[in-house]
Amino acid sequence: xxxxxxxxxxxxxxxxxxxxxxxxxxxxxxxxxxxxxxxxxxxxxxxxxxxxxxxxxxxxxxxxxxxxxxxxxxxxxxxxxxxxxxxxxxxxxxxxxxxxxxxxxxxxxxxxxxxxxxxxxxxxxxxxxxxxxxxxxxxxxxxxxxxxxxxxxxxxxxxxxxxxxxxxxxxxxxxxxxxxxxxxxxxxxxxxxxxxxxxxxxxxxxxxxxxxxxxxxxxxxxxxxxxxxxxxxxxxxxxxxxxxxxxxxxxxxxxxxxxxxxxxxxxxxxxxxxxxxxxxxxxxxxxxxxxxxxxxxxxxxxxxxxxxxxxxxxxxxxxxxxxxxxxxxxxxxxxxxxxxxxxxxxxxxxxxxxxxxxxxxxxxxxxxxxxxxxxxxxx
Numbered sequence: 001x002x003x004x005x006x007x008x009x010x011x012x013x014x015x016x017x018x019x020x021x022x023x024x025x026x027x028x029x030x031x032x033x034x035x036x037x038x039x040x041x042x043x044x045x046x047x048x049x050x051x052x053x054x055x056x057x058x059x060x061x062x063x064x065x066x067x068x069x070x071x072x073x074x075x076x077x078x079x080x081x082x083x084x085x086x087x088x089x090x091x092x093x094x095x096x097x098x099x100x101x102x103x104x105x106x107x108x109x110x111x112x113x114x115x116x117x118x119x120x121x122x123x124x125x126x127x128x129x130x131x132x133x134x135x136x137x138x139x140x141x142x143x144x145x146x147x148x149x150x151x152x153x154x155x156x157x158x159x160x161x162x163x164x165x166x167x168x169x170x171x172x173x174x175x176x177x178x179x180x181x182x183x184x185x186x187x188x189x190x191x192x193x194x195x196x197x198x199x200x201x202x203x204x205x206x207x208x209x210x211x212x213x214x215x216x217x218x219x220x221x222x223x224x225x226x227x228x229x230x231x232x233x234x235x236x237x238x239x240x241x242x243x244x245x246x247x248x249x250x251x252x253x254x255x256x257x258x259x260x261x262x263x264x265x266x267x268x269x270x271x272x273x274x275x276x277x278x279x280x281x282x283x284x285x286x287x288x289x290x291x292x293x294x295x296x297x298x299x300x301x302x303x304x305x306x307x308x309x310x311x312x313x314x315x316x317x318x319x320x321x322x323x324x325x326x327x328x329x330x331x332x333x334x335x336x337x338x339x340x341x342x343x344x345x346x347x348x349x350x351x352x353x354x355x356x357x358x359x360x361x362x363x364x365x366x367x368x369x370x371x372x373x374x375x376x377x378x379x
Contacts, residue, residue: 002271003090005032005051005115007082007106008097010041012202013120013146013263017095018045020268023280028271032085034098034106037061043068053088055081082106087113093271095146096121099204101323101369104128105362111141118270120146122214122221123327127320127365129224143225144270149218150225151266152244152257157226160255166248168228170218171238172297175210178239182301188340190333207330211343216308220319223312230313235305237295242284260284304344307351317359318351321372325350328376350375 004021008014014035021028034055035042046054046069053074056062062077069075076084086094086106094110095118096103103121108128110117112135119125125132136143145151149170157165176193177185193210194203208214219233244266246256259265262281269276299306304326311318329346332338338346350372359365 001027001029003029003031003092004095004271005034005085005088005091005093005110006030006095006097007034007086007103008036008095008099008121009033009045010035010038011097011099012205013097013267014095015041016263017097017118017267017271018049020264020271020279021049024277027277031091032088034082034085036098039065046070046073052090053085055085079105083109086110086115089113091115093118095267095270096124097146099202101127101320101327104132104365107132108135108362111135111139114139114141116142116144118144118146118267119150120267122147122217123323125221125224126217126323127369128359128362129220129319131362131365133224142273144273145221145225146263146266146270147218147221148261148263148266149245150222151269153222153226153247155257155269156245156247156255160247160249162227164249164251165228165232166250166252167232167234168222168226168245168247169234169236170215170222170245171236171241171243172212172215173209173241174237174239174295175212176206177210178237182341185341186339190336193333193340203334204327204330207333207343208326210340211326212302212305213308213326213330213343213347215302216305216312217323219305219308220312230309235297237297239293239295240289242289242292258284304347307344307347311351314356316356317354317365317368318356320359320365320368321351321354322347324369324372325376328373332377346376346379349379 006014030049030051032053033051036057039061055076059077062075066075087109093116096107097120101123104124107124145154153168176195194206241261243256246254248254260282311322325347329343
């Protein structure tokens with residue numbers, strides 16, 4: 001029986017992880033659940049899965065939750081509570097599905113405690129890949145990707161010599177506005193941006209998919225996960241989201257991972273690796289799909305992806321600034337404070353104001369992150 005802690009249990013990945021767990025209850029024990037402010041759903045989850053500890057974002061929410069949770073269940077809160085639950089000795093694996101850069105300290109705490117990581121929080125590697133991967137290597141901890149694209153690459157690399165890899169290609173659906181020109185993006189609404197054609201995801205990642213920031217973050221994450229140069233990482237628009245990504249080898253062979261767009265499949269693979277188990281999801285039938293389509297990535301149409309590559313190549317503090325500026329800009333767009341196209345303008349202006357510098361530790365990353373958020377909020 002695998003013992004799990006899930007950080008971000010009320011979000012899209014967290015709820016789907018618990019769905020996977022519920023289908024094989026004899027295979028898993030939920031040790032801890034952490035959420036932000038969705039107290040109602042967290043209480044439901046806690047009553048159903050009976051974790052030993054739950055975590056909420058504030059003391060007030062934690063006190064309220066205690067009134068409704070089973071007696072004896074520990075309730076913690078805030079950053080300290082998140083770190084405590086991530087490092088709890090009872091868990092074998094921690095699924096990090098917290099949105100944005102908030103998951104970094106908790107992920108590092110889990111690694112330091114010797115927990116394998118089911119990684120669904122790409123911002124952790126974007127902002128601190130040099131720290132996270134070094135610490136994971138030192139502790140002998142496995143970083144198992146949950147993002148469908150990185151899970152696909154991980155699977156396609158199984159059993160192959162890394163020296164034989166020519167490059168990888170991450171596929172992108174193109175997001176909510178893939179059929180629109182840049183001129184047609186003027187004045188698009190939040191509701192339109194949240195209408196993703198293929199995937200059911202949270203609001204922030206859905207917006208990131210539309211701007212292609214999400215793919216840019218995935219490119220930087222792939223650099224750290226698979227130890228590849230940016231010249232070896234390509235992106236291709238694939239509207240059907242059937243080929244989740246692929247690897248090209250030096251003999252010009254390509255190995256791809258295919259499946260219906262359902263996040264429960266890569267989630268389960270991370271939980272059960274190196275085994276594969278049956279799962280009740282729709283099977284891929286290529287006869288019904290009929291045809292698969294591909295388009296070359298247009299960096300003029302998607303300037304955020306261009307900026308992500310530039311920041312990845314620059315390294316040091318640049319990816320942290322890119323991520324923080326985007327998180328702030330997306331939040332402002334969702335609130336109606338700026339337009340959709342303003343997201344990329346905010347990111348670009350913050351990057352122009354930033355002088356790239358070394359970020360040797362979490363404290364330095366936090367300082368740069370805070371600076372970038374303040375600048376993004378002021379534009």
